[in-house]
Amino acid sequence: MDSQPIYYSSENTFSSKLKQNNHALNSSIASAESITNFQDSLKTSKVFNDPVHGHIELDGVCMQVIDTPQFQRLRELKQTGAACFVFPGATHTRFEHSIGVCHLANEMIQHLRYKQPELGITDNDIKCVRLAGLCHDLGHGPFSHLFDSGIVAITHPELKWSHEQGSEDMLEYLVKDNSVDITHQELEFIKDLIHGIPRGSYPQAQKTYLFEIVANQRNSIDVDKFDYIQRDTLHIGLKSSLDAGRLIKFARVVDGQICFHQKEAMNLCELFHTRYSLFKRVYTHKVSAAIEYMIQDALVAADPYLNITSAINDMERYVHLNDSILGQIERSTCPELEASRETLLRMRKRDLYRLADQVIVPQALQQRLTKLHISPECIVQCHLELCKSVERSSPYSTLVANDIIVQWLKLNYATKDRHPLESIRFYRKYGNDESISLCKGQVSSFIPEHCQELTIRVYSKIYEKSGYVQRAFRKLLEQVNLELGQDHQLEGIEKEMVCDLDTTNNASAISVFDSGSGIESPIIPICDDSNNVFLQNVTPTRDSKKRSCSVSPKRHSTLFLKTHKEHLDNQSEGMVLDKSALDYNHDSLGKKPVCEESSKPCHKSSHTAGLLSVELIADSALSIPTDFGASTSPFKRSRKPDTRSGNK
Structure with a gap:
């Protein structure tokens, strides 16, 4: 069959070409706008070299927030509070932690968007989640949690104020004061992401999994915890096998909440165990806690004069409140701050x-x-x-x-008295559209009951x-x-x-106190027939107030002072140590103990015969002087010549 020629009317041909030209023009305009936006993004975005996560790139909106006085304030807030006074490496700040949380929040939501496009995660969702991670710690005060849970709680217990509330207030002030490109609806969404609970009527309120990325109120597994555990262990010098990147890669939204692959159960247990270890060994270290109490007392005493805590109601003042408040008090000459200065001086001198x-x-x-x-x-x-x-x-x-x-x-x-496995949902390798729970026995038999x-x-x-x-x-x-x-x-x-209240065992023990501390002088009285004291003061080797010891054969290391047998044989009979004549009050410091006559020979007394046992309460040894000013001292040992060949 002969093919019939196809004829096009000039009108149809012209219309078709016009549509093609319009489409090409629109594509060119869109490409130009895309290129322009990309170029603008390149101009405003920056790359940070982070010691934990490597190179981190933040877009223009994040940089608008970072380059503000409200966010730069975080450089003056140490991440671990007063732990830097005990762990010298713990000098990292809330600034780098916030950037790390922003990076991990972006990694998490980008992963969910790529793996599960059916979730409908938008660019606006990504923008708000990133900003929530970046701004979640804006409200911290001096020395972090010490401010809200300690100082504010003491001075204003009726407020129930927390640093999360401070972060929301500071974020509002930041956006208003710097004209950041954030709408009112986005601001409310970001504040709820920081809080971890949807409270508004915005469209994202239905995406409940978004509120588990930065602050997870359900099981406490969030990118905030991922970052500070890795960052704190790195700077303090502890070892951790936590792999936060792997947890993010195996995260998935099932039944409206973030779940993890069931094979990651032990990795999650490691997460919570590392957190417990950090709290046990670092955050609540007994010396760190003592220093925090001293800082707390200093700031509470200075609060009536400096109005420190009232700044939580005025973000324009709060933006200038940071760890440098201690230096301001120490440099001040105001008599109203004398008590605070004395406390801080004690802290600097390590009189804790x-x-x-x-x-x-x-x-x-x-x-x-x-x-x-x-x-x-x-x-x-x-x-x-x-x-x-x-x-x-x-x-x-x-x-x-x-x-x-x-x-x-x-x-x-982080889940009170419950194990976090009880509130974590998992998915299987096959059938990953259904969430399951794992009991402790299915994960490990070493998981604690309490x-x-x-x-x-x-x-x-x-x-x-x-x-x-x-x-x-x-x-x-x-x-x-x-x-x-x-x-x-x-x-x-x-x-x-x-x-000096130990009266329960005076018959067999004599209390010995640190002479440098101003309590009782460590006196071990040993007398001869001329009523001379051969061994009076036994002092710790460290020149410090922080050691004390007692005479008792009960516990710990024992230092034996051998008595001189010949000297005991020469003791006149009837000389014993009268324990009732010993007074260990401050009025008797430096006084020689009294020896009285008795019908029993001195060398049969339990205090002078055989060995004298001295208990060391401190972990340092005692330095026993060898020259007590008397040539006849039974404790002065003569040096014997070395008879080995070649030695004198």
């Missing part, structure tokens, strides 16, 4: 609050034990009871509640009173044990300190 004792509360007692059982007032009451039978003139034997700090320290896996630890610490603000505080605290624990039952006992675990 002393941990008197601590006790780990058994699980069975955690619900029954309350702050009414153990408080500074209760400890003072027990101290008064101990003092009734003994009259003491020491200026340090008087305790008041303000001398004592009782810290109730709860450590867990996931919360309660420790009670007692600090003494005055070092010389720490022995009295410890003795009274342990007396209080005995009373609490009797009240709550004998099945689970509360017992202090710190090394035993000494104080």
Whole structure:
């Protein structure tokens, strides 16, 4: 069959060509706009070289936020609070942490968008999630959590203020003050992403999984935790096997929430164990906590004059409040800040609050034990009871509640007393459109049954009173044990300190105190027939106030001072050490002990015969002087010549 020619009318041909030209023109315009936007993005975006995540590229909107006084303030806020006074490497700040969280938030949402396009994640969603990660810590005050959970809670307990609230207020001020390209609806969305709970009526409220990226209120697995665990372990010097990048790669949205592949269960357990380890070893370190209490006392004392805490209601003032507040107090000459300056000077000189004792509360007692059982007032009451039978003139034997700090320290896996596996949803390799839960037995038999630890610490603000505080605290624990039952006992675990209230075993032990601390001088009296003291002062080798020891054969290392047998044989009979004549109050410092005559020979006395045992409470050895100014000292050892060949 012959093919019929196809004829086109001139009108149709012209219309077709016009449509093609219009399409080409529109494509050219779109390409030009795309190129222009890309070029503008290149001009405003920046690349950061991060020690944790490598090279991080942030777009123009993020840079608009970063290049503001409100965000640059984070450079003056240390990430780990006062931990830098104990761990020298912990000097990183909230600034780099916020950039790291922004990067991980972008990685997470970009991964979900690529793997699950059916979720309908838009460019606006990505923009807001990135900004939420970038701005989630804007509201932190000086020394991070110390400000909101300590200083503000003491000065304004009725406010219930938190740094999350501060972050929302500071973000509003940042956008308004710097004309950042963020709409009102986007701002409300970002604030809810920081809070972790949808509270508005914007379209994204239906995408509940978006609120689990930066601050996960359901199971606490979020990119904020990913970053600070990796960053803090790196700077402090701890080792961690946490692989946050792998967790992000195996994240998936199922049933409206972020789930993880079931094979990542152990990686998630490592996440929570590393977090617990950081809190146990770093964030709540006993010395870090003591320094934080000193900073807290200094700022609380300065608050009436500097109006520090009132700045939370005025972001224009709050933007200038950071860790440098300590330097402002120290440089000040105002008499109103004298008490704060003295506290900070003690901190600089390392004259810190002393941990008197601590006790780990058994699980069975955690619900029954309350702050009414153990408080500074209760400890003072027990101290008064101990003092009734003994009259003491020491200026340090008087305790008041303000001398004592009782810290109730709860450590867990970020989900209170529940194991986080109970609130984590997983998916299988096949059939990944259904979420499942895993019990602890399906993951490992080493997962603990109890996931919360309660420790009670007692600090003494005055070092010389720490022995009295410890003795009274342990007396209080005995009373609490009797009240709550004998099945689970509360017992202090710190090394035993000494104080002049120890009258329970005076017949066999003599208390020895640190001579440098101003308590009692360490005196070990040993007398001869001329009433001379051969060995009087036994002092620690460290020139420090922070060591104390007691004479007792009970515990720890033992230092044996051998007596000179020939000297004991030459002792006149009837000379013994009269223990009742020894007074260890401050009034008797430096006095020689009195020896009286008795019918029993001195060399049969339990204090001079054989060996004298000295208990070392501190972890340092004692330096025993070898020359006591008397050539006839039984403790002065003569050097024997070395008879080996070639030596004299």
